[in-house]
Amino acid sequence: MDVEKVFHMKGGLGETSYARNSSHQKKGLEMVKHITIETIIDLYLTSTPHTLAIADLGCSSGPNTLSVVEQIVDAVDERCCRYLLQSSPEFQVFLNDLPANDFNSIFMALPDFRAKLNKGGSREACPCVFFAGVPGSFYGRLFPNRSLHFIHSSFGLHWLSQVPPALMDESGTWLNKGKMCVSESSPPLVSKAYFMQFQQDFSLFLKSRSEELISGGRMVLILLGRSGHQREMGHTFYWEMLARAFACMVSSGEVEEESVDSYNVPFYAPSMEEIEGLVHADGSFRIDRLEMFEIGRDDSNSMQDGGSMAMAVRAIQEPMIRHHFSEGIVDGLFQQYAEMLDAEMAKREIKVPSLVVVLRKSK
Numbered sequence: 001m002d003v004e005k006v007f008h009m010k011g012g013l014g015e016t017s018y019a020r021n022s023s024h025q026k027k028g029l030e031m032v033k034h035i036t037i038e039t040i041i042d043l044y045l046t047s048t049p050h051t052l053a054i055a056d057l058g059c060s061s062g063p064n065t066l067s068v069v070e071q072i073v074d075a076v077d078e079r080c081c082r083y084l085l086q087s088s089p090e091f092q093v094f095l096n097d098l099p100a101n102d103f104n105s106i107f108m109a110l111p112d113f114r115a116k117l118n119k120g121g122s123r124e125a126c127p128c129v130f131f132a133g134v135p136g137s138f139y140g141r142l143f144p145n146r147s148l149h150f151i152h153s154s155f156g157l158h159w160l161s162q163v164p165p166a167l168m169d170e171s172g173t174w175l176n177k178g179k180m181c182v183s184e185s186s187p188p189l190v191s192k193a194y195f196m197q198f199q200q201d202f203s204l205f206l207k208s209r210s211e212e213l214i215s216g217g218r219m220v221l222i223l224l225g226r227s228g229h230q231r232e233m234g235h236t237f238y239w240e241m242l243a244r245a246f247a248c249m250v251s252s253g254e255v256e257e258e259s260v261d262s263y264n265v266p267f268y269a270p271s272m273e274e275i276e277g278l279v280h281a282d283g284s285f286r287i288d289r290l291e292m293f294e295i296g297r298d299d300s301n302s303m304q305d306g307g308s309m310a311m312a313v314r315a316i317q318e319p320m321i322r323h324h325f326s327e328g329i330v331d332g333l334f335q336q337y338a339e340m341l342d343a344e345m346a347k348r349e350i351k352v353p354s355l356v357v358v359l360r361k362s363k
C-alpha cells in the first residue's frame with residue numbers, strides 16, 4: 001500500500017465522514033488545550049513577531065481542523081488586546097495533510113470561520129489570518145528553512161509512513177496473522193519491525209521540523225501512546241476487536257483468510273521513553289513537557305456506545321480497507337464491529353492512552 005496515495009480520513013460531511021466522527025479526537029484536544037495555549041502564549045511573548053507563522057500537521061478535515069486554529073488565534077489575540085493593549089500579530093496558518101485529504105471541505109468552511117473570528121462583525125479590528133494548504137507527508141520537508149514559529153500536530157504521528165517491511169518470514173508466511181498491527185498476540189519480530197519503522201519516521205519528522213522552525217520555536221505534538229508494554233490494552237482494544245470482526249467475516253466466507261493475514265496498518269503507539277530517546281538522539285529540541293493522558297468516554301456527546309465508536313474507527317479505516325479488500329465488505333464489517341464493541345463496552349470503560357509532547361528548538 002502506498003500510504004502517501006491511499007491514506008486519508010473519510011472526507012466530506014456525510015454520515016461516515018471524519019468530520020462527523022471525530023469527537024473522540026476533539027475531546028483529546030480539549031483535554032490538552034491549556035498546554036497548547038500556554039505554549040503559544042509563551043512563544044509569542046518571547047519572540048513577538050509581526051507575523052506568527054503556524055503549521056498544523058495532519059490537519060484532516062472537519063470541525064477539529066479549524067478549532068485548533070481558533071484556539072491559537074483567540075489565545076494570542078486575547079492576550080494582545082486585553083493585557084498588552086496592542087493589536088494582534090498577523091497569522092500565517094499552514095494546514096498540512098497527505099495529498100488525498102479533503103482540503104476542499106476545509107477551504108469551503110473558511111468564510112464562516114472568518115466571520116466567527118470577527119465575532120459576527122462586532123469587532124473593530126479582527127485578527128488577520130492567512131491560510132494556505134500544504135499537501136505532502138510530514139515525514140520529510142514541507143516548509144522553507146527557519147520559516148515557522150509554531151507547529152501543532154494532533155493524532156497524526158501514530159501513523160507511520162509505511163507498513164513496516166519484514167512482516168513476512170522467508171517462507172512467505174505472514175508473521176502477524178489475523179492482526180492489523182502490534183497486538184497482544186503478535187510475535188516479538190512484529191513489535192520490533194513496527195518500532196523500527198516508528199524510530200525511522202519520528203527521527204525524520206524531528207529532523208525536518210528542526211530545519212523549518214526558528215530558533216526557540218515550539219511544537220505541540222499530540223498522539224496515541226502507551227504507558228507500558230507494547231501489547232497492552234487501550235487503543236489495542238479497538239484493533240483487537242477489528243481483527244475479531246474480520247475473523248467473523250472469514251468464518252462466514254465473506255472475506256478470504258489470506259487477505260486478512262496480509263492486511264497490516266501503518267500504526268504505532270509509542271511510549272514516553274521511546275519519544276524521549278528519539279528526541280535526545282536528534283539533539284535539536286528540548287523537551288518542555290511530556291505527559292500521558294487518557295481519553296475516556298465523553299458524556300457530552302454520542303461517544304457512548306459501540307455504534308458510534310465503530311463509526312469513528314470506520315472514518316479512519318474505510319479508505320484503507322476499500323483499497324485492500326473491496327468496497328462490498330465495509331458495511332457488513334462495521335456492523336459486526338459495532339455489535340462486538342457494544343458487547344465489550346457494556347462491561348468496561350475503554351480509555352485510550354495518549355501523549356502530549358511540547359518541544360522547543362534549542363539551536
Ligand code: SAH
Pocket residue numbers: 007008009022025026029057058059060061064065096097098101136137138139153154155156157159160161
Ligand atoms: N488533527 C486532526 C486529524 C487527526 S487524523 C484531529 O486532531 O482531529 C490524522 C491525520 O493525519 C489524517 O488526516 C492523516 O491523513 C494525517 N496524516 C497521517 N500521516 C501523515 C503524514 N505522513 N503526513 C501528513 N499527514 C498525515
